Amino acid sequence: MTRLFGTDGVRGLANGLLTPELALKVAKAAAEVLAPPSGNRLLAVVGRDPRASGEMLAAAVTAGLTASGVDVVDVGVLPTPAVAFLTAEYGAALGVMISASHNPMPDNGIKIFAAGGRKLDDDVEDRIEFAIAEPRLAQSPTGADIGRVRQAPDAADRYVAHVGKALTGSLDGLTVVVDCAHGAASAVAPRIYAAAGATVVAINAQPDGLNINDGCGSTHMDDLQKSVVEHGADLGIAHDGDADRCLAVDATGAIVDGDAIMAVLAVGMKESGSLVEDTLVATVMSNLGLHIAMREAGISVRTAAVGDRYVLEELRAGGFALGGEQSGHVVIPEFGTTGDGVLTALLVMGRMATTSKSLADLASVMTTLPQVLINVKVSDKSAVASAPSVLESVAEVERVLGDTGRVLLRPSGTEQLVRVMVEAEEPDLARRLAEDLASRVGQV
Template identity: 60%
Template sequence: MRIFGTDGVRGLANGQLTAELALGLGVAAARVLVDHGEYDRDRPLAVVGRDTRISGQFLEHAVVAGLSSAGVDVLRLRVLPTPGVAYLADVLGADVGVVISASHNAMPDNGIKFLARGGVKLDDALEREIEDVLHSDWHRPTGGDVGRVSPHVGTVERYAAHLVATVDSPLDGLRVVLDCANGAASEVGPLALRQAGAEVIAINASPDGLNINDNCGSTHLEPLRKAVVEHGAAAGFALDGDADRCLAVDRNGEVVDGDQIMAILALALRDKGTLRHDTVVATVMSNLGFVIAMREAGITVKQTAVGDRYVLEEMKRAGHTLGGEQSGHVIMSRHATTGDGLLTALQLLDRMVATDQPLHQLASVVTRLPQVLVNVPGVDRSRADTDPELAAAVVAAAHRLGDTGRVLLRPSGTEPLVRVMVEAPTSEEARSVADGLADVVRRRLAL
């Protein structure tokens, strides 16, 4: 049974994700990742960071113990966003990076994500190797061969300086609201935006170990929308617990989603001549309105399976410089190896200054088609791609919509359900088509 999901190992802290498992994963990751490279120091080096969950404290100690017991030196970065850990893993030349976070999940959950050399996420093959050696015998180093553990000072300041250096224009005069989700960016987020010149109103930036993602951040936008209007801010940005995603709000309190954000940044990079191949990488869940807007601007959209790791893989394969997801994971490969919510916010503000246009005007390049998503539970998802009658129904629905809409049917990767997504010119038509296909799924794939 696989323990790695689409983004590391995740589960209820001290339930599925125990200190014992974290210790074992630290050992296994050290053995596998160090074996895949050469290091030019006495011992391999790892960096470890976490978000603000109270469970991150014991999980951090367990992972650090596993790594150091396997002969790896460890630098503890303490609380830092996932992209900050990835950045420091790269610039410090670490052989292994570890992030202890469950991202946007509720506080009781936690997770462990591993990074390879260069601060990049692991591919499936490396994760399988870690699982294979997790409980196997191994030769334990002793004496002076065990790893050393030490804190790394100045991590927040160094990461903030990196973010600010990506901005071309001072953000002086821009009032911005930043919802930190009581998570990993609660300190570095306001610092970076202020150093870039913005006037920052930080909300949900007082983590206590228990309040991460609690009715705040990128999954609960109402507090941000209200704060932007109340403070007369030019824009607002909502991060998740580990700050690798960002959603925006314009000065009117309207949400600017990941597709609109990618469109704004794609045009910005194209104008700078840094949008490689004039292509942006997105997932199949991106709204058709985004694809149409990019096509009209002369920009190609390459679509992948759902998950930022698949976006990253395609970006690396073809050398693309921009990719992301509708949920707000945006990857700008010239500055980061993973999605970075603070980088995204800074680049949007930079574009506002460069064009002297408000965020809602920049976002208007995308006219979103009504989108309806129906989850059909209690079905045999393994037959979703092979049932002939269901396939015929999907073809008929797509033919009915033609170029004005889109149909996507896919089995969940984690639950016994099938997702039906339909885009159409009107909400009523999208709902009608989606409900019709959901009925076919229930009838054909019933358990």
Template identity: 60%
Template sequence: MARLFGTDGVRGKANVDLTAELALDLSVAAAHVLGEAGVFDARPTAIVGRDPRASGEFLEAAVIAGLASAGVDVVRVGIVPTPALAFLVNNADADLGVMLSASHNPMPDNGIKFFSRGGVKLDDALEDAIEQRMGEDWQRPTGASVGRVTTDLGAVEAYVAHLVSSLGADSSLEGLKVVLDCANGASSMTAVAAFETQGAQVIAIHHDPDGLNINENCGSTHMGDVRRAVVEHGADLGLAFDGDADRCLAVDAQGNDIDGDQILAILALTLKEEHKLASDTVVATIMSNLGFVNAMRERGIRVDQTKVGDRYVLESMNANGFVLGGEQSGHVIMSEFATTGDGVLTGLHLAARMARTGKSAAELASVMTRLPQVLVNVTNVDKSRAGIDPEINAAVAKANHALGTSGRVVLRPSGTEPLVRVMVEAGTTEEARRVADELAALVKQRVSL
């Protein structure tokens, strides 16, 4: 049986894979496992938030019911970004946080992410323990021992104040015109307020969520509208968030994309100049472009590469005392201010770097040269078999040998979607495309459902 938890919580199509019953059972099991692990106080408190998608309404109700039935007091904070939920758990010294979101996934999907005290994601061992406890008989509290439920829809204001304070008292974004694509998601409640508080002129697009339009042809997975808006309005910078605002991608004044690797490079150099980059090291994943690794090496910065997933980036940061890490997809973790990836925080610090230096986004992004990279998603395959199939492994090894030091292949099953990703970097786009297509065809042939 496949593991229930993926690289970023439990995800699936809402009311098909991710049902109210599953959400309730998961919440009860989480309460028991974390309580027995010594995470909880005698009377534990959980904070529950969600992104705007419609299915979050019934899943939120199920999670709250499960926690309260297990004796956990619950504070419902409504629609908030995932990093806001993590911040609120830490800020309130709560015992548990639960976020209902499928991040960048389409609207019909949803997900459940658990945060422990301090606003940190659970490790694999705790997730496995929760999965094993689901459906077990348990002693139910009664009377005054059941959990109580309260609502605090104003908690997000404390998060926005935290974002603004992270820039420092003398930091201003006055003079910058910024387009913000909120993906009709949770950043609609935070991003505009944060940037306007710092003096930026803001043009907001896709900031009117109705429960059905989250990530629909907008946000960090569909950059066309933010590119057009930047050029149309003569903006200095465009920022695109995903549905739960834990990632951020950018666009320069000419409408050219600035990906997560480039943003990470800009922030790494900023921290190094300020003597704040611990061990002169930045953490990235195996999917980061070789151009990023080369640029960092040339400037005396080491890159510690992990498995894909911001949780693994964070694990390395916590274990080694590193302060900056991220992914090409736009997840960036600045541990001085956040315990998880935070798109709005990232965008604010990128804009602040522009304001302080007087440099354009394009100038800052030119610190690295991206090698041509092609990513092919292979659907309708058994992703659990792709990494162990001997013919696929042999083909990947052969391709890596042929590319040599000027390229590489990474083939991996997605942790959040039912597909296999084939990523190829090479000296030219044409060569990368040829190799990627050949490997994708082989994956389709060997492990097709």
């Protein structure tokens, strides 16, 4: 059977693959695994992004949890990191976020957090999948044992106060344009930045349930780039639909990606003595330029598999203080258990205010090497990695690049695709080597 959980929860076309019936089953199974009967009433936090199908799926999840005897705190529309924070804040046994992150509106997803707001390990997800396939036969609660639902009018205020505590000093004098992607950041992100002292210009912050990520946000940054220049702003911030990621734009309109953001924060944390063991955790997809910049700054880089939960695992294992992905998921364990785009943006602006430097100056610590990524459709992605012809081709590319570039083959987590990535000092060389290797991969 195909695995239900992907890189970040259960995701698919809402009312297509991801039906209310499936959402209810996932919720009941999650309750069975994460909130087993204990004699005490257990609590779950449920939140969502603004997409229309979230209303339907949140109702199904709430039904599944309450049918399992779990009380539900409905926090409404809030970012994913807010739901993770509130799961810990309310002492809940689990949290559920209904969101498909940066995916277009027709999609949706179910992200589950364990107690403390922590993402699930693979084995816990496997147990939930087994519970879906083989539900327990114990009698369902009835009468007063059925779970109850309550609203949480203080939820947003709690999250806003929590994130605000991460900033020391003020953002007075900074002007920021924030693209909220018509998503979960629309209400809280401008509020948080303004409370910190910044002058805020909010764009794409009128969610109607249908326009989330529609030509805006972290996957479509043209509007933000233009708006930053037009307003003469110091920077721009782009969130995705559930605000667990953040990309930036400097005052000239140039994009500052997740790697550069991590470089800015890592250098600042090293200077302040808060970068544990002077170590940054990144993924295998981070640009070689980040590794070079960190080495020159006296910072070690540890790599994890793609996905912020794998970054989190590495952070927890080593007790490290900063990690993230090129896509803009940045995790700072001191302040959160998952990627938090609003927190990340606040700390980047704090670094600008503290140093009196522009974002372009701060980001110049890193030079991004040209990177070419080609998705190759294959019949059996698991066979590619061991194919002799592919191994020979990879070795040849590595000989050509030496220590001036990098090659990476990564099977997709959800499709029969192999992602071929090549980095080199010259873009033409990176393109040629990537195309040659992709051709060989496609022949397997």
